[in-house]
Amino acid sequence: MKNEEWRLIRPRMRTGLVLLLLGIVLPRLVEAVPLGHRVERDNGLILLVAERPTLPMVTVEILVRTGSTEEPREKAGLANLTAVLLPEGTVSRTALEISEAIEFVGGGLGADASRNHSTLSVTVLKKDLDIGLELLADVLLHPAFREDEIARKIGELKGYIRQKQENPGTVAREAFAAALFGDHPYGRPVEGTEKSLNRITRKDLVNFHRRYYVPNNSIMAVAGEVTLKEFRGYVDKYFTGWARAAVPTVNPGNAAAPAGRQVLKINRGVTQANIVWGHLGIARRNPDYYALSVMNFILGGGGLTSRLMRAIREERGWAYDVHSFFSARLLPGPFVVGLQTKNETANPAIDEVLRQIRRIRETGVTPEELEEAKGFLTGSFPLRIDTNRDVVSFLTAIEYYGLGMDYPDRYPEFIRAVTRADVLRVARKYLHPDQGILVVVADLEKAKLAF
């Protein structure tokens, strides 16, 4: 792949994307073939299998329903550190033996954590499925958490935490989350801080793993050249001894939204002001999720044709990228508008964002806008589950949020049912232009912020 510049926004992953991925579904023209099988195992593990025999490859993902939300605040980064250390050594294999074994067959093995869950995955050629699953099971069930590996990984994470400061967008988003969520787990970065990482001990890691990485807290999804029957056999073979156990419940509750307006200005020697504005949004299970998906598509989720893009990029040339999204998580996540513009146009760009939000609250959307949003949301589903990788993420997300295996059939109905009145209602209910948190990372002398 050559180095390239993209017209729109270079495709990128954003935390919370899994949720957005759910916002899409099979159009009518696709015959109703179920996406996969769902089986609950005796030990409580949910097994989801999508038989996709077109290529001799298999992808497996295990989602553990525990993330940084369950870690103690003073040990922020524990969930992430636990996950990333899994492939760094087991009772019977060193870190190097693991990477050497998976890489020798051209496969990939990885683990990471987010706010509400942790994920392990492996992709291999079909002929190497035994090796892939043996390694996956070993790192899941028997991680060693060796002291030297812990120290090495913490060192790496500290370097990464420092490097994040290079990116003004990351600085702005982290400041926004901290201001919006305060002490709530959603307010801190998943990888923790230099300080909190120093407080994590081997015992913390062992305990966190023992408590949460249990089958009745997990979902396993597989896609590729494998049948349900065949894969059950593999699970019996490699995941024996993975026993059910009680899972401690940690519920931090919903974050309390700070009252009134708040403005954070961060001075950096940058050519562009990085602007983040937003407030508390919704949880994934909120029934208004679908109406909000439509509303946000029109406001700032729909790429070049969204209102924010038209007003700020197409009509004024102020920004390359401006977007909005509801990060609908297990607990209510943020609603965010983000953009970057040269320091000098920061003020009018922020004004325009707020003006567009007021406008959609006041006058709603046109029938044409509604039809375009519904057409895209219902029609683009097959594009997003193009690959095995996409399929396993989709399956685990459906299960995680309890949407049911028939969700691909139901989603278009939810979207088609949305009316202009619904869009207006949810815009008024969930957009708050007179409150919210504004973060600007900019050369403040040039930006002369009026906020």
Place this chain on the structure above:
Amino acid sequence: MRRTSWVILGFLILGLGARGVEAWELEAFETTLDNGLKVLLLEEHKAPVVTFHIWYRVGSRNEQVGHTGLAHLMEHMMFKGTPTIGGQEFSRIIKRNGGRDNAFTSQDYTGYFVTLAADRIHLPLQLESDRMVNLRLDTDEVKRERSVVMEERRLRTEDDPSSALWEEIQAAAFKAHPYGNPIIGWMEDLRQLHQADLAAFYKSYYSPNNAVVVVVGDFDRAKLLPKIKKAFGSIPRGLNPPSVRSVEPPQNGQRRVVLTRPDAQLPSIVAAYHVPTLTDSDSYALEVLEVVLAGGKSAQLHRHLVYEMQLALNAGAYYSRVSADPDLFSLYCTVAPGKSVGEMEEALFAEIEQLKSKLISSRELQKAKNQIEASFIFSQDSIFSLARQLASYEIVAGWRSVNAYLPGIRAVTREDLRRVARKYLVAENRTVGILVPGRDPSEK
């Protein structure tokens, strides 16, 4: 956003194969219309979806002095409408029909694509053939879009130290060839790109005889081909676009650039060597060498520099094999906190010296080949990447050259790796770039 741009650069283009591990021939249907438009069709029926690509054989390598960024700005302007399809309408129509569209510009090509439900394939045919000839290039629209691209440059380069370092290295490594210019263009050039420049560029390069259409997905070729002929066949052939004559002269001595940036948190190092492209048989060994060096955590650079010595926060390699003209083979690393640039640089070059003095093990060679073959299969999982690979190979060397890839990789020996390391990875052929975190002049 990108954590560092290098992580993304680390992906290889791996070409593609057909079913099964042994049968590697990829058979697309190929035809050329009377007006010179090349058409490549590959049926793939796993889902009722189709991806339509039209790529023009023009990129930043075709730009003249003072006009850098023109190819990329042209790409942006292609979405500004025609007399029958208003600005924004293109994307609006595709979205309404549940499709996705986008475009990109590289050094060698400019690609446009639409991915959507198979029964809507008439839409991209109609829209793409229209804007191949009827584009409206409004002066005010050009000014606005130029501002957008300048914002894009601020976002990608001005405020991103590692991107800025790459730009310095390319500029230092190429003194005669346009690969030395950034695809997005120099800011000073962008300010001066005008409507007339775009109109001339459009006339020279946006013609059927300078384009290739690639369709991959759920369609019946016998039905699709007449539709393609109907949509594009009446567009008259254009003049032959001017060829690129620049040849980079051999480098006769190491070049060094140092970039001091207050916003950089950690130093980083890039070492870039001039190397041949896929048309040279050495390219297979270079491709394998890239994977030996940087194909994962057990690969040489990560294992030694990151894991064992803990000098680097990350380390990798990047080789642009599928390229119209000879490009670079690059090594890069971010210096770990508390370590010095000097010791890092020394260790990095020691890795290269080792490749020249010692043969790698047979297992290391086999591992790299296995990784390349597996990636081949994995890459076929996406119809988008299939289309992209066909199109990029077609533009650079003819799409059939993709079928030479795996046999070429399989034939590489340990001796070949040592030989190409000795031939290309030498100090005289090297441009070293160092990113140094510096004080912010505003912090007094």
